[in-house]
Amino acid sequence: xxxxxxxxxxxxxxxxxxxxxxxxxxxxxxxxxxxxxxxxxxxxxxxxxxxxxxxxxxxxxxxxxxxxxxxxxxxxxxxxxxxxxxxxxxxxxxxxxxxxxxxxxxxxxxxxxxxxxxxxxxxxxxxxxxxxxxxxxxxxxxxxxxxxxxxxxxxxxxxxxxxxxxxxxxxxxxxxxxxxxxxxxxxxxxxxxxxxxxxxxxxxxxxxxxxxxxxxxxxxxxxxxxxxxxxxxxxxxxxxxxxxxxxxx
Numbered sequence: 204x205x206x207x208x209x210x211x212x213x214x215x216x217x218x219x220x221x222x223x224x225x226x227x228x229x230x231x232x233x234x235x236x237x238x239x240x241x242x243x244x245x246x247x248x249x250x251x252x253x254x255x256x257x258x259x260x261x262x263x264x265x266x267x268x269x270x271x272x273x274x275x276x277x278x279x280x281x282x283x284x285x286x287x288x289x290x291x292x293x294x295x296x297x298x299x300x301x302x303x304x305x306x307x308x309x310x311x312x313x314x315x316x317x318x319x320x321x322x323x324x325x326x327x328x329x330x331x332x333x334x335x336x337x338x339x340x341x342x343x344x345x346x347x348x349x350x351x352x353x354x355x356x357x358x359x360x361x362x363x364x365x366x367x368x369x370x371x372x373x374x375x376x377x378x379x380x381x382x383x384x385x386x387x388x389x390x391x392x393x394x395x396x397x398x399x400x401x402x403x404x405x406x407x408x409x410x411x412x413x414x415x416x417x418x419x420x421x422x423x424x425x426x427x428x429x430x431x432x433x434x435x436x437x438x439x440x441x442x443x444x445x446x447x448x449x450x451x452x
Contacts (some may be wrong), residue, residue: 204230204265204275204355204387206251208412211260213246220246223260224412230355233379233388235398235405235417242409244391248358251389252278277354279345281361281391293320293336294329296344300351312351319347323377339370343377356387364393375401 206228213221221243228234238244249255250262253269264272277300294313297320301312320329323343328336333344342362349357357378363371371394379401382388392398398405399417407413 205263206265206269206356206387206389207261207263208247208250209261209263211250211257211262213243213250213255213257219410221250221408221412222410224408224410226406226412226414228356228387228389231382231385231387233382233401233403234390235402236389236391236408237393237395237398237405238408244408245360247408247412248278248360248389248391252276252358274352275355277349277352277357279342279349279357279359279362281364283341283345290332292329293325293331293333293344296333297347297351300348316347316351319351320344322350322381323347337370338366339373342366342374346377346381350381350386354386356389357381359388359390361391361393363397371397 206226208224208226211221211224212219224243224247226247236244236247246255250257251264251269253262253273256270262269264275294316297316298308298312301308301316317329320326323346325340325343325347328340333341336344346357346359346362359378363374366374375397378388378390388402390402392402395405402417405415405417407415
């Protein structure tokens with residue numbers, strides 16, 4: 204699924220957010236978006252999803268205007284408010300991606316939702332209330348809700364913002380698995396280490412877009428997960444751990 208931004212500019216109340224932004228996203232790619240607060244990352248996602256319209260330039264999805272192809276994109280927003288008084292289950296969250304206006308869903312929808320929940324690692328938790336899950340598990344449920352629509356590209360806005368480092372790596376590993384299965388990934392990420400470890404390309408967004416090829420070096424993060432009960436952003440940034448320090452001594 205090709206996504207193109209060509210000389211796109213966008214402003215809120217005359218405040219320029221994006222200026223002459225250009226981007227080519229290829230089918231099956233894993234793109235991480237980084238940049239400062241207010242630099243235009245979320246606005247870029249909204250343009251791709253056709254939630255807002257560019258002031259100039261064009262946004263194409265599959266060669267057509269984005270608004271005509273929004274059904275091919277699955278969106279996972281950053282913050283989804285939870286109300287414990289509304290006891291929605293994990294399965295019901297996934298099924299929200301299959302509800303057809305007022306028609307509800309049928310047994311085929313339920314089958315599809317169960318298959319996707321298994322794919323994202325939530326098999327056996329279908330009847331649990333969504334508010335009972337950990338932050339990482341909830342994000343998996345929201346990813347399932349986006350996938351069950353049949354989306355060819357997942358668009359995620361900081362899905363690991365409130366998750367600990369180990370959980371962040373697990374979410375990005377899931378995204379990589381989905382990407383290898385043929386789903387395009389566009390994810391806003393606040394951690395450059397995660398972006399460089401998993402994405403095929405990294406886009407730095409600060410009014411304009413600058414693209415970087417990524418080494419996709421996640422081996423050290425996998426080592427931390429396998430051999431250490433604790434790791435945090437320090438180890439991730441330094442690419443160093445107790446094993447390495449002990450060997451050097």
